[in-house]
Amino acid sequence: MSALGDGMHALVRRLYPLCRSITGNGVRDTLRIIGEHLDLHVHEVPTGAQVLDWTVPQEWNIRDAYIARDGERVVDFQRLNLHVVGYSVPVERTMPLEELRGHLHTLPDQPDLVPYRTSYYAPTWGFCLAQSTLDEMPEGDYEVRIDATLANGSLTYAEHVVRGQVDDEVIVSCHVCHPSLANDNMAGVAVAVELAKSLVNPYYTYRFIFAPGTIGAITWLARNRDRVDRVKHGIVLACAGDRGSLTYKQSRRGDADIDRVMAHVLRDRPHEIREFSPYGYDERQYCSPGFNLGVGSLTRTPYAGYPEYHTSGDNPDFVTPESLVDTLAVCREAVEVLDRNRTYVNLSPYGEPQLGKRGLYESLGGRSDAKDAQLAMLWVLNLSDGTNDLLTIADRARLPFAAVAAAADALHAAGLLKD
Amino acid sequence: MSALGDGMHALVRRLYPLCRSITGNGVRDTLRIIGEHLDLHVHEVPTGAQVLDWTVPQEWNIRDAYIARDGERVVDFQRLNLHVVGYSVPVERTMPLEELRGHLHTLPDQPDLVPYRTSYYAPTWGFCLAQSTLDEMPEGDYEVRIDATLANGSLTYAEHVVRGQVDDEVIVSCHVCHPSLANDNMAGVAVAVELAKSLVNPYYTYRFIFAPGTIGAITWLARNRDRVDRVKHGIVLACAGDRGSLTYKQSRRGDADIDRVMAHVLRDRPHEIREFSPYGYDERQYCSPGFNLGVGSLTRTPYAGYPEYHTSGDNPDFVTPESLVDTLAVCREAVEVLDRNRTYVNLSPYGEPQLGKRGLYESLGGRSDAKDAQLAMLWVLNLSDGTNDLLTIADRARLPFAAVAAAADALHAAGLLKD
Amino acid sequence: MSALGDGMHALVRRLYPLCRSITGNGVRDTLRIIGEHLDLHVHEVPTGAQVLDWTVPQEWNIRDAYIARDGERVVDFQRLNLHVVGYSVPVERTMPLEELRGHLHTLPDQPDLVPYRTSYYAPTWGFCLAQSTLDEMPEGDYEVRIDATLANGSLTYAEHVVRGQVDDEVIVSCHVCHPSLANDNMAGVAVAVELAKSLVNPYYTYRFIFAPGTIGAITWLARNRDRVDRVKHGIVLACAGDRGSLTYKQSRRGDADIDRVMAHVLRDRPHEIREFSPYGYDERQYCSPGFNLGVGSLTRTPYAGYPEYHTSGDNPDFVTPESLVDTLAVCREAVEVLDRNRTYVNLSPYGEPQLGKRGLYESLGGRSDAKDAQLAMLWVLNLSDGTNDLLTIADRARLPFAAVAAAADALHAAGLLKD
Missing domain, CATH: 3.40.630.10 (Zn peptidases)
Incomplete structure (x- = not known):
């Protein structure tokens, strides 16, 4: 395991x-x-x-993406692909943080986590980043690049x-x-x-x-x-x-x-x-x-x-x-x-069939701790009137399905059930 | 308000x-x-x-009623009309308290309150009064009057x-x-x-x-x-x-x-x-x-x-x-x-219809806090198979009825539902 | 009693x-x-x-049974018939305890009680006894006898x-x-x-x-x-x-x-x-x-x-x-x-029938402590549409069945119900 x-x-x-x-x-x-x-x-x-x-x-493929300041990547797709809003259109520009903010997604309540965002059916672009990263980004110009293609495919x-x-x-x-x-x-x-x-x-x-x-x-x-x-x-x-x-x-x-x-x-x-x-x-x-x-x-x-x-x-x-x-x-x-789930019909539905003569019942009577296997047979016989499947029987009997299915197999082999 | x-x-x-x-x-x-x-x-x-x-x-009309002793009203219809048993027949007699008692109704457990009693379909008369009032009424003769009419009307x-x-x-x-x-x-x-x-x-x-x-x-x-x-x-x-x-x-x-x-x-x-x-x-x-x-x-x-x-x-x-x-x-x-309750049929029942291209769905994906309005649309589309009315949908969705009705209006306007 | x-x-x-x-x-x-x-x-x-x-x-009849040691009965059917496994075949032998054990049934967790056991459909024999009795039985030979017959009958x-x-x-x-x-x-x-x-x-x-x-x-x-x-x-x-x-x-x-x-x-x-x-x-x-x-x-x-x-x-x-x-x-x-359970049909199902004119309703109105007998009549009238029996009505009304049955009898006598 x-x-x-x-x-x-x-x-x-x-x-x-x-x-x-x-x-x-x-x-x-x-x-x-x-x-x-x-x-x-x-x-x-x-x-x-x-x-x-x-x-x-259209098919979307991306090779690289980043937000950089003075040539240094502050947000980098290569380190974590969640940084790019899925299906972003390509972009290659320099812009002040003030303008960039409209394209940035953070989780203020979980400041160290990067959110996952997509924009599948509206043409736009964006970046996801930790709020803590954003908080440390000074005002000023940033190089913004998403090297992606949206094309027929x-x-x-x-x-x-x-x-x-x-x-x-x-x-x-x-x-x-x-x-x-x-x-x-x-x-x-x-x-x-x-x-x-x-x-x-x-x-x-x-x-x-x-x-x-x-x-x-x-x-x-x-x-x-x-x-x-x-x-x-x-x-x-x-x-x-x-x-x-x-x-x-x-x-x-x-x-x-x-x-x-x-x-x-x-x-x-x-x-x-x-x-x-x-x-x-x-x-x-x-x-x-x-x-x-x-x-x-x-x-x-x-x-x-x-x-x-x-x-x-x-x-x-x-x-x-x-x-x-x-x-x-x-x-x-x-x-x-x-x-294994099936619905059977009891072929001996009038009274209980005598299981003992078929070797399906323990011969010593009087005990109060009847075994699951025997209970399962009684349940299958009693409820198999064509309307209850084995799963229903297992639920009614509060027995494991496997025990009920095994009982059904034994009763079927003995000719007491038909499909 | x-x-x-x-x-x-x-x-x-x-x-x-x-x-x-x-x-x-x-x-x-x-x-x-x-x-x-x-x-x-x-x-x-x-x-x-x-x-x-x-x-x-017959129609019952009453003008006055009282129980008086020595000309002074002890129980007075003019002060509270509950004092007269509704539909009482007219009466004008003097009788001892002993005889009168059979016509008096009180609430011994709420001694200061006057009960409301009627006798619509059996011809009788009576007065209702506070038990505390009755307790203070000395034995002796009382003038009893109910000036009412029971007549065709x-x-x-x-x-x-x-x-x-x-x-x-x-x-x-x-x-x-x-x-x-x-x-x-x-x-x-x-x-x-x-x-x-x-x-x-x-x-x-x-x-x-x-x-x-x-x-x-x-x-x-x-x-x-x-x-x-x-x-x-x-x-x-x-x-x-x-x-x-x-x-x-x-x-x-x-x-x-x-x-x-x-x-x-x-x-x-x-x-x-x-x-x-x-x-x-x-x-x-x-x-x-x-x-x-x-x-x-x-x-x-x-x-x-x-x-x-x-x-x-x-x-x-x-x-x-x-x-x-x-x-x-x-x-x-x-x-x-x-x-506003209606039963609609979703005209695009195979898979979800694309709400985005109809302007009915927010374009940014990935967020986990979907809005009531969008959830309401999904619920209406999913359950509108002709058997569920909007109220059933609101209950299943645990959304306000108004949100569900608004969603249905929007979907109907977009041609996605019919009545 | x-x-x-x-x-x-x-x-x-x-x-x-x-x-x-x-x-x-x-x-x-x-x-x-x-x-x-x-x-x-x-x-x-x-x-x-x-x-x-x-x-x-076959029919089983038993006259006597015991386990004895040196002529003294250690386990005796005459004292308690549970001592013999029901339907035991006859036996009359002397055998060591070692061999006898396979035929003895006890309740180790309830050492002073004798269990009840049977073997109706498999030919065998056995004795039931208290665990405490068994614990005191020394090894050695025992006389074992079950004087029973299994024969056509x-x-x-x-x-x-x-x-x-x-x-x-x-x-x-x-x-x-x-x-x-x-x-x-x-x-x-x-x-x-x-x-x-x-x-x-x-x-x-x-x-x-x-x-x-x-x-x-x-x-x-x-x-x-x-x-x-x-x-x-x-x-x-x-x-x-x-x-x-x-x-x-x-x-x-x-x-x-x-x-x-x-x-x-x-x-x-x-x-x-x-x-x-x-x-x-x-x-x-x-x-x-x-x-x-x-x-x-x-x-x-x-x-x-x-x-x-x-x-x-x-x-x-x-x-x-x-x-x-x-x-x-x-x-x-x-x-x-x-x-007494019956299903009636209210013959006056449009509005309540006027019970007062039939002597079935108390004439003084306004009281809030309606009696069981009157409530029972209202329940029987309201629910007797041919689908509810008196028992259902008693359960819905949370009234005793006898009160509901008595109400039905009174309404039936008044011609308001039919079977």
């Missing part, structure tokens, strides 16, 4: 420095590294393509598919558009990579989507619109590595299978379950009313819920191997429940 | 002394004063008219209608049959008068009903039986001016629009919400199972919930201008929600 | 020593004694009969039927297969006997079933399969006499009439209500998914919920006359609610 956590943390650290945005080479480099772990299908969608209500924007996203026994799909979606932010969302990427690697002959087909936030999910939905009804369940993975406990945000439906599965898996862990809201990550798109997919969102401390959120404080030290391992464990348990 | 409160309180004080009952000149005088503020349509329904299961009773009630954009109606109903009781219900009358005056070109048609309790509401229902299905929402206003916090009693349906509206409006105020019960005020009639209208009841301290209830303690000092203003404010907010 | 409790307790003490099992003379002797109180129909179902998924087993159960006004049935079911255990279930038997004796011309037909656990209920169901749809409500009575408060376990349906009735009857008593689970007593069979009857289970401390459960500690001193009387009182109240 330590090796597993260390491996995921190493991937977070490796991906962290890349300057990602919603388009451009930062995303491509990120996908290339993920591709060292998983077999990826990378898609390039050209600038100008219509995707649902949106249009794929493409939007890049990738898929990794693990074929299952059925074509019905589970999607796992991670946004890959944030530059140097570790928990948000290289932690989600690292967990998704290990989850994908752990799947062996699953029941469902699992589709992992690595795409820029909002426009990436919208692009995926636009290009898969006629296949979307294959998506039976899904999880948006984000903020997967901080020290907080787990938070599951329900799908818009609120009672989708994934909502019940996550509640069950989290039941005995410290956790919080939140109702759906139409802000956060790409569950916004998957759960837009036209699609209304059974997709929830799993995080540790949720969206905008920690002081380091969208600041330079969200660096690799903010993420721990233990938390990554814990998030992965929950994902794996959820996969197991999703894959 | 002070002028508003003072004005309402002045109306309470002016109406307080009139000797109202379920019929007679006290009600007529009351409606005449209300008519100085509102354009009233006064109805007279003759004695003997059949109204649903009831019959309009009519039952009087009035309506004030504010025409709206649609014929669907909201009713606001106040009982006007109690003699000198201020909170119950001249306070309700005063709030209703100001509420009516505040309505300008509303969406719904608002109908204010000023009628004697029980028989008045029953008469109105009997005479409007074929129009009752126009009544979409309603409020019975009573006990609207005491110092207690607000209480809303749900309609019989429990989930009528008015129930949701009042819960929303009261959400951030000290308040209590009670389930429907078939006693209280005229919601009993509007919510009888044959009509089952969406009519709730708004009071401050509810029916029978304060020691001064139905006693001489319920005088104008028991009512405050501030409480009247507060009750009115809640009514006005409820009217605004009722009038 | 004391005589009643003493009588029930005497029956428990008289039945306690008999060596009951799922078949055999212990059950017959038990039914013979019950038959001194109730007119019983005793059924004998032969060994080998197929009953649902089960087969009636029959399974015995009995019914007592109280004919009602309708053929629809309420069943009351008690298991009679446990040897010397008092609370479980001779207490249930004693309460059922008194309940049966108390029924005079009931509305429903009441059927009392005294049968061995599991196989007895299954046999009854098998032989009444085509009549089971007459069973509208039912109670499994067990553990009816210990000092704990009452526990009601819901039927599988969870919202059956009996579930609502028991919740109402227990409302003002200390009690616990548990959701259905597929273990416990014969509700397991009545609530198997194919039958799914409205049958719950009433106990005091429930199944496996007290340390004396299924041990020699469950002796007649563990049961009190007061608890038996209290359980009986609840059963009687439940019967009254079941028998």
Whole structure:
């Protein structure tokens, strides 16, 4: 487990420095590294393509940026890519601090942290810096340079598919558009990579989507619109590595299978379950009313819920191997429940069937400490009338899903249940 | 606000002394004063008219009443009209206290207060007095006189209608049959008068009903039986001016629009919400199972919930201008929600529509303190699938209704919603 | 009440020593004694009969059993019949303690109590004894004897039927297969006997079933399969006499009439209500998914919920006359609610009917302490729209069922309600 956590943390650290945005080479480099772990299908969608209500924007690439005084860089993109407002248009000028201030973004309440800002759909430019840095900048002229290009190109996203026994799909979606932010969302990427690697002959087909936030999910939905009804369940993975406990945000439906599965898996862990809201990550798109997919969102401390959120404080030290391992464990348990959940019909529904003669019941009677395995069989038999799936039974019985699924397997093998 | 409160309180004080009952000149005088503020349509329904299961009773009018000893009035109707049991038959006799006692009503536990009693549907007579007064009355003969008439006449009630954009109606109903009781219900009358005056070109048609309790509401229902299905929402206003916090009693349906509206409006105020019960005020009639209208009841301290209830303690000092203003404010907010509540359909339901290109979204991204206005737009878009009205959305989003309604207006103007 | 409790307790003490099992003379002797109180129909179902998924087993009868050392009985069936594992095959051997240990059952955590064990469906033998007894048994040879027979015969159960006004049935079911255990279930038997004796011309037909656990209920169901749809409500009575408060376990349906009735009857008593689970007593069979009857289970401390459960500690001193009387009182109240519960339709649903002219309403108005009887009438009138039964109305009104039923009777007599 330590090796597993260390491996995921190493991937977070490796991906962290890349300057990602919603388009451009930062995303491509990120996908290339993920591709060292998983077999990826990378898609390039050209600038100008219509995707649902949106249009794929121009591609943004940046080589360098700084604010300098007397030739010395005061704010330097090379040291931290958060210093440049994402999608800034190029600029190369000298201007007094007074004029520059309109392009500077700080966090006065967190004076040592650099904020993360973007301006994807309005042409402007800007710098982000610590308030403490700004406080030390004397009035006077500064050289300002952003060596970036905004030009026709493409939007890049990738898929990794693990074929299952059925074509019905589970999607796992991670946004890959944030530059140097570790928990948000290289932690989600690292967990998704290990989850994908752990799947062996699953029941469902699992589709992992690595795409820029909002426009990436919208692009995926636009290009898969006629296949979307294959998506039976899904999880948006984000903020997967901080020290907080787990938070599951329900799908818009609120009672989708994934909502019940996550509640069950989290039941005995410290956790919080939140109702759906139409802000956060790409569950916004998957759960837009036209699609209304059974997709929830799993995080540790949720969206905008920690002081380091969208600041330079969200660096690799903010993420721990233990938390990554814990998030992965929950994902794996959820996969197991999703894959094994079935609805059976008891073929001997009048009275209890005699389990003893089938070798399924302990012969010595009178004891009051009935075993989980035997209780699980009684629950499965009693509730399997075609309306309750195994997960419902496990919840009603307050038994682990695995015990209930094992009981169902035994009863099925004995000819007492049918699918 | 002070002028508003003072004005309402002045109306309470002016109406307080009139000797109202379920019929007679006290009600007529009351409606005449209300008519100085509102354009009233006064109805007279003759004695003997059949109204649903009831019959309009004879008209009762009283000129004087007293209990005197040696020519000196010990109990005097002229000082407080509660002293006479409502609908008492005339009497003019001399009798010993011993015999008189069977006609006297006191409150032994509240010895200085005079109770309010009536005997509408059984022919008898009686006096109400303070226990302390009775305790000081020596044995011996008393002159007893009630100069009243019970004769064929009519039952009087009035309506004030504010025409709206649609014929669907909201009713606001106040009982006007109690003699000198201020909170119950001249306070309700005063709030209703100001509420009516505040309505300008509303969406719904608002109908204010000023009628004697029980028989008045029953008469109105009997005479409007074929129009009752126009009544979409309603409020019975009573006990609207005491110092207690607000209480809303749900309609019989429990989930009528008015129930949701009042819960929303009261959400951030000290308040209590009670389930429907078939006693209280005229919601009993509007919510009888044959009509089952969406009519709730708004009071401050509810029916029978304060020691001064139905006693001489319920005088104008028991009512405050501030409480009247507060009750009115809640009514006005409820009217605004009722009038603006709609159910929309998102015309761009696949993924989120791009709000930025329509000027509806702030261009700088990354901030975690999204504004109410933007959240409201996301909520309206996400939940407007034809099944959720704006009030439901405001409740789900925990946003003020006005913010959600404004967001809907903006989205509608941008062509993203249809009715 | 004391005589009643003493009588029930005497029956428990008289039945306690008999060596009951799922078949055999212990059950017959038990039914013979019950038959001194109730007119019983005793059924004998032969060994080998197929009953649902089960087969009636051979009949077991035991005359004597012991473990002796040097001719002296160390463990003696004659002193306590729990000492023999129920359904033990015969044995007559001398063996060293070392070998005997595999056949001995103790409760190490309750060293002075003898456990109750059975081995109904696997041929073996064994003894139960106190751990403290075992600790004092020296190594060496012991004479072991179980003088029992397992042979073709029959399974015995009995019914007592109280004919009602309708053929629809309420069943009351008690298991009679446990040897010397008092609370479980001779207490249930004693309460059922008194309940049966108390029924005079009931509305429903009441059927009392005294049968061995599991196989007895299954046999009854098998032989009444085509009549089971007459069973509208039912109670499994067990553990009816210990000092704990009452526990009601819901039927599988969870919202059956009996579930609502028991919740109402227990409302003002200390009690616990548990959701259905597929273990416990014969509700397991009545609530198997194919039958799914409205049958719950009433106990005091429930199944496996007290340390004396299924041990020699469950002796007649563990049961009190007061608890038996209290359980009986609840059963009687439940019967009254079941028998009087109806769904009416208000024939005057538009506005309130005028109760005064029908002599149903007190004539003096204005009082705030309306009586339960008048409130009950208002509630019945308001909610009797054909969807609410009297029990629902009593729960909504928070009034005693008897007050609501009396109000309904008065309104029905006045022609205001129809069935």
